């Protein structure tokens with residue numbers, strides 16, 4: 001459970017407790033009211049000795065004071081109940097907002113993952129097309145060299161240098177490469193990588 005959910009449970013429990021307190025407080029006030037009403041009836045009926053009636057009158061006064069005190073307590077408990085109810089509402093709103101943010105982030109994540117999947121599919125299909133175009137034999141050679149050359153099977157010739165091993169090509173090699181047909185696979189005599197001829201090869 002998150003700390004926010006714990007806070008909601010705690011606030012609800014506190015609110016329930018205060019509701020119980022409020023019920024008890026209302027009961028206390030009611031008991032005093034009932035007793036005062038009974039005393040008042042007996043006074044109004046005028047039954048009993050003057051001393052009894054005086055005692056009843058005296059008790060009515062103290063009951064009124066007691067009722068006032070209890071009603072103060074009741075108001076204080078009511079205020080606490082209201083502030084706790086407000087706290088529960090605020091926490092529940094925060095919880096709803098967070099849940100909404102989590103939903104948004106989850107949707108963004110799902111969308112990003114879908115995009116990655118699409119891109120991965122495109123890249124894979126692109127490679128398959130290239131493999132089909134190049135032919136099995138050259139692909140097999142490429143894979144073989146790639147395994148034996150640390151992952152780099154083909155490199156550009158740049159300024160008469162093999163882009164794989166960085167060694168300068170000698171004139172014999174350069175001549176051989178220069179006259180080789182465009183679709184012939186030329187390889188470095190040193191590192192055996194496939195060499196790619198470009199405008200910057202310096203041939």
Ligand SMILES: [Zn+2]
Nearest residue numbers: 162165188191
């Ligand atoms: Zn080389």
